[in-house]
Amino acid sequence: MEHHLIDNTEKKQYEFQVGGHTPKIEYIKAQDKIYLTHTEVAKALEGKGIGSELVRQVLEDIKKNDLTLIPLCPFVAGYIKKHPEWRELVLKGINIA
Template sequence: MENKHQLIDNAEAKQFQFNLENGIAKIEYIKAKEKIYLTHTEVPQAYEGKGIGSELIRQTLEHIKEQGWTLIPLCPFVAMYIKRHPEWKELVLKGINIG
């Protein structure tokens, strides 16, 4: 799938983000060893409903897979995305039920 935006791992702010024309779309995270907790997703209001959040999650999951990290999705939006795209469940920590 084509990436319309550049994923940035802003380690200082502890978030993956897209720098958009009018703001930043972001997924906040906590990293602990080989685990990553995605805690909150936010898209500027002007971009809501345009697929930016889904693209941000997809690119973030691709990055997590490349790094070999284990995912703990605490953000409901991320969990819902994984439920709709079960191919990503392999990244989720065993024992966490996405549905």
């Protein structure tokens, strides 16, 4: 299932609209860097891959906009650990354990 990524700049979050819920990743942008600080998916949507799809689409947007990523959110860091092809976006020197 493909979801439409929304960059809600007013709320400083990327989000989907899914069945009355708003899965989101909160961020802070500073110059050419983006800090992903928190991911939230409603309990009703857990286990359906929506969080992973949200992270994937956010990473695509970060790459498209040539931003450097600082993944402060453990869910985002875990996704990048499982999908190392995205490590190129991460600020050099940041270790994703």
